[in-house]
Amino acid sequence: MSSVVVIGGGLAGLSAGCALADRGHQVTILESRNRLGGRASSFEDRETGEAIDNCQHVAMGCCTNYLHFCQTLGVDHLLERQRELHFVDVKGAISRFRPSTWLPSPLHLARPLAALKYLSFDDKSQIASALSQLVTLSSSTRQHRVSQKFRDEFQVTDEDLQSTREARQDQLTFREFLESCRQSEHVIRTFWHVVLVSALSESLENISFQQGAQVFVDGFLRNTSGWQVHVPIAPLEEFYGEPLAQWLSTRGGTIQTESGVTNLVMNESGLVESAQLRDGSTLTADHFILAVPWHRTLDLLPAELQLKYQTLAEIPAAPISSVHLWLDREITSLPHAVFVDHLSQWMFNRSKLDERYRDNPRFYYQVVISASQNLKAMSQEEIVQQVMSDLQLAFPPATEAKLLNSRVVTEHKAVFSPQPGVRECRPSQSTPVDNLHLAGDWTDTGWPATMEGAVRSGYLAAESVLEQLGTPDTVLQPDLPTGRLARWLYKLD
Numbered sequence: 020m021s022s023v024v025v026i027g028g029g030l031a032g033l034s035a036g037c038a039l040a041d042r043g044h045q046v047t048i049l050e051s052r053n054r055l056g057g058r059a060s061s062f063e064d065r066e067t068g069e070a071i072d073n074c075q076h077v078a079m080g081c082c083t084n085y086l087h088f089c090q091t092l093g094v095d096h097l098l099e100r101q102r103e104l105h106f107v108d109v110k111g112a113i114s115r116f117r118p119s120t121w122l123p124s125p126l127h128l129a130r131p132l133a134a135l136k137y138l139s140f141d142d143k144s145q146i147a148s149a150l151s152q153l154v155t156l157s158s159s160t161r162q163h164r165v166s167q168k169f170r171d172e173f174q175v176t177d178e179d180l181q182s183t184r185e186a187r188q189d190q191l192t193f194r195e196f197l198e199s200c201r202q203s204e205h206v207i208r209t210f211w212h213v214v215l216v217s218a219l220s221e222s223l224e225n226i227s228f229q230q231g232a233q234v235f236v237d238g239f240l241r242n243t244s245g246w247q248v249h250v251p252i253a254p255l256e257e258f259y260g261e262p263l264a265q266w267l268s269t270r271g272g273t274i275q276t277e278s279g280v281t282n283l284v285m286n287e288s289g290l291v292e293s294a295q296l297r298d299g300s301t302l303t304a305d306h307f308i309l310a311v312p313w314h315r316t317l318d319l320l321p322a323e324l325q326l327k328y329q330t331l332a333e334i335p336a337a338p339i340s341s342v343h344l345w346l347d348r349e350i351t352s353l354p355h356a357v358f359v360d361h362l363s364q365w366m367f368n369r370s371k372l373d374e375r376y377r378d379n380p381r382f383y384y385q386v387v388i389s390a391s392q393n394l395k396a397m398s399q400e401e402i403v404q405q406v407m408s409d410l411q412l413a414f415p416p417a418t419e420a421k422l423l424n425s426r427v428v429t430e431h432k433a434v435f436s437p438q439p440g441v442r443e444c445r446p447s448q449s450t451p452v453d454n455l456h457l458a459g460d461w462t463d464t465g466w467p468a469t470m471e472g473a474v475r476s477g478y479l480a481a482e483s484v485l486e487q488l489g490t491p492d493t494v495l496q497p498d499l500p501t502g503r504l505a506r507w508l509y510k511l512d
């Protein structure tokens with residue numbers, strides 16, 4: 020049994036710690052704040068005394084590692100799988116998006132796409148054609164089907180595609196890709212923007228083709244359940260707070276909150292010897308996992324490694340805002356809605372989703388706005404007013420509803436921005452120092468900044484520790500299997 024200190028109690032640190040504790044190692048998790056969960060956590064609302072999340076978090080069916088982590092902790096029953104999505108168009112009309120449960124992928128998407136009322140037949144043909152180009156370009160074995168226009172425009176040759184496929188894809192923006200596929204502004208705004216901005220929290224001009232394509236391939240085309248949205252029906256503290264602490268303690272693990280680390284101390288053999296805490300104490304261990312956000316990592320790394328990880332300073336951040344509204348009545352029975360071409364992007368009906376609100380006279384709604392840079396120019400009142408008018412357009416009872424309370428929360432460094440070039444700045448979970456490992460949604464997982472990306476990084480960091488201990492083990496969970504038809508059509512692995 021070895022001792023492992025994990026610095027950072029977000030999902031990356033927690034999943035790494037749990038995986039190692041489950042394999043018999045002595046784990047201590049150090050978290051600077053007074054609660055666990057990091058960017059996916061709850062806080063107490065001063066007005067109501069209720070635990071509310073900093074922002075509504077959702078997972079998708081393709082998030083196999085995150086779902087595995089929730090199952091391991093025994094909290095997966097707190098996720099409600101949505102069988103359909105509801106899209107609100109600019110006129111307030113609602114289209115239901117309900118993929119088939121029996122048709123193989125990608126045919127399961129045909130009917131729900133056809134049912135989106137705000138898109139014409141021509142719009143849908145454009146989307147189908149771009150999806151096919153997208154999957155072809157991102158698949159390793161079908162480069163020959165990339166359109167000549169695309170090859171000419173970006174000087175992409177067969178050799179390029181073969182040898183530097185991922186690197187070149189990372190240099191393209193998703194918007195450039197869409198323009199090369201002749202997507203109209205209407206289709207870009209009402210389809211591609213809607214899916215990608217909420218998934219990646221960036222504008223299409225700033226999303227690398229590779230990262231955008233992954234959302235569509237893994238989320239929609241590979242498997243019929245990849246798209247399914249899993250929404251927490253309880254505050255996030257019920258996922259990563261007490262239940263996790265108990266789970267870990269039964270496996271000999273310890274969690275110390277309010278235990279910020281200031282630096283790591285190296286010994287003469289070039290290994291990390293201890294973590295120095297803000298209160299002056301130190302903690303020694305055989306292995307250390309640094310699982311803090313990328314913009315905090317450089318300060319904590321030993322001086323010897325600073326130069327190697329300088330590029331972390333170049334990773335840009337993107338903001339996400341959540342607008343919390345408490346109304347005096349129910350405005351819709353839908354659990355959620357996706358707003359197309361509005362300021363509001365997703366509405367979550369917390370009163371419907373969370374049993375704690377069932378008999379509550381205050382009805383709680385949360386509206387999420389990703390890539391919320393534009394909100395800087397608006398006052399809180401203006402934001403709330405605009406969001407209320409979006410809700411009124413879609414749900415008539417909202418016109419009569421009285422706003423009892425509201426709160427706008429913006430996380431300015433919510434996620435790293437998946438811009439071209441960022442992929443190069445994402446380091447491996449293993450470092451040149453044998454007993455130091457990295458975890459965090461920003462490390463090299465191939466995934467965007469999500470709970471899935473964080474858990475993947477934690478599992479990979481645990482694998483790195485096990486490898487160094489001479490007891491290699493697979494912790495990372497397999498992706499959803501690629502459907503047979505999708506494999507045949509797109510030559511996806």
Ligand SMILES: Cc1cc2nc3c(=O)[nH]c(=O)nc-3n(C[C@H](O)[C@H](O)[C@H](O)COP(=O)(O)OP(=O)(O)OC[C@H]3O[C@@H](n4cnc5c(N)ncnc54)[C@H](O)[C@@H]3O)c2cc1C
Nearest residue numbers: 027029030031051057058074076077280433459460469470
């Ligand atoms: C507003 C918002 C909405 C989001 N929505 C979604 C969503 O719907 N779906 C989704 O999948 N993802 C979403 N995300 C992204 C997701 O929350 C993150 O990708 C994930 O939680 C990151 O986990 P992490 O462990 O890598 O980092 P973090 O959660 O940032 O954890 C790092 C931890 O390290 C601690 N720490 C920092 N410095 C020190 C120190 N010196 N000593 C000790 N501890 C330290 C921090 O307090 C923190 O707890 C959202 C994020 C935000 C902010």
